[in-house]
Amino acid sequence: QVRLVESGGGLVQAGGSLRLSCAASGRTFSSTTMGWFRQAPGKEREFVAVSMWSGGSTFYADSVKGRFTISRDNAKNTVYLQMNSLKPEDTAVYYCAAPPPYSRGTYLPRDYSSWGQGTQVTVSS
16 A cells, blocks of 8 residues: 655635645555546545556546646655646545556546545635
């Protein structure tokens, strides 16, 4: 298991920006795919973005494409989610997650074995 700790959430007005961070420990970070998910009240947890451990590929949910950017710093064992042009519908608890080592990762929460505690993002209109 890898331990994940998110930070950077908060309250922001629509159109604003936030950067979330997720620090990982307990596993070789460079061989770990890292994903971001979010869960709004009364809704299921949904995929936001993923950074593959091999090749540096990134993928995004259609709802955030062009506004959010996932990046990673393997030297700091940290993955980031830069969120720009935020909308009220982006309001949710945001989680970082990791699948088993050397996994490519998917958009399905069930494929991820380690989760952070979550950080609240609230976007006011």
